[in-house]
Amino acid sequence: MNAKQKLEAQVKQQSKAIRNRVSDTYQDVDHSVGTNLVRVHPVKTGMNHALAPFIANIAVYLGTLIGALLLYGTYAKFVPIVGRFKSFAFLETAAILLSIIGSLFTSWSITGFMGLGGSQFANLWLNHGLEIFGSLNFNLILVLLLGQIGTALNIFLTMIQVVSGAGMIPLVTLNSFFKGAHYISPMFYSIQADFNIMFGGSQAGMYLGQLVLLALGILIVNIVIVTFRKHQPILDFHQLS
Known part of the structure; x- marks a missing residue:
């Protein structure tokens, strides 16, 4: 055996010895740390529970998308008769009544399907009432500005809210565009409040307060749009047929 072969043999022996020492030293490391997960507000197993706040709120929001269009049609027809401010007051009165009644049925359905309690029902009623009122007015912005054609743009805004509402994907994982969009999204605050109401949490009041401020x-x-836009365009569907 020449010198080169002897050197290679020594290197192999030393490498093997080092690996053995390392193995002996750290053989218990993988068992040295244990984990004990304590779920403070556990969610029941099943996508029907995990996605309940998201599904409930998007269903309500889509209803307000159509509701805003119908309310606008009535508002625009009454403007020449009673004036735009009185007609707008009637519109908002209808929105309040829809919020109270619509959220009552929505909350009753959620409470029954998920087996929630009376206090949770009351909080859900308040949350979805605010969501309906805020969402109706949110969808009315473009409709009051552009007429019925504004609904097409509202559909685009709805798709943005589906993501920025953070019902499926946590807010921290979203890009900067959707993180910015969530500040003006009624659906975001209502979804997060629902998570706290349905599964437990201390931030429901905070989200409800933020939803109130957003709705106002x-x-x-x-009100500013109604003040400065004196003529409300409305499509005559009979002429389109």
């Missing part, structure tokens, strides 16, 4: 801000925007 949207209402003020609509």
Whole structure:
């Protein structure tokens, strides 16, 4: 055996010895740390539970998308008769009544399907009432500005809210566009409040407060639009047929 072969043999022996020492030293490391997960607000197994806040809120929001269009049609027809401010007051009164009644049936359905309690029902009623009122006015912004054609743009905004609402994907994982969009999304605050109401949490009040502020801000925007837009365009579908 020449010198080169002897050197290679020594290197192999030393490498083997080092690996053995390392193995002996760290053989218990993989068992040295244990984990004990404590779920503070557990969600029942099943996508029907995990996605319940998202599904409930998107269903309500889609209803307000159509509701805003119908309310606008009535508003525009009454403007020449009673004036735009009185007609807008009637519109908002109808929106409030729809919010109270619509959220009552929505909350009753959620409570029954998920086996929730009376206090949760009351909070869900409040949350979805605010969501319906805020969403109706949110969808009215473009409709008051552009007429019925604004509904097409509202559909695009709905798709943005589906993502920025953070019902399926956590907010921290979204890109900067959707993180910015969630601030003006009624669906986001309602979804997050639903998570806290349905599964437990201490932030339901915070989200409900933010939803109230957002709804008031949207209402003020609509009042400004009504003040400066004196003519309300409305399509005559008989002429299109």
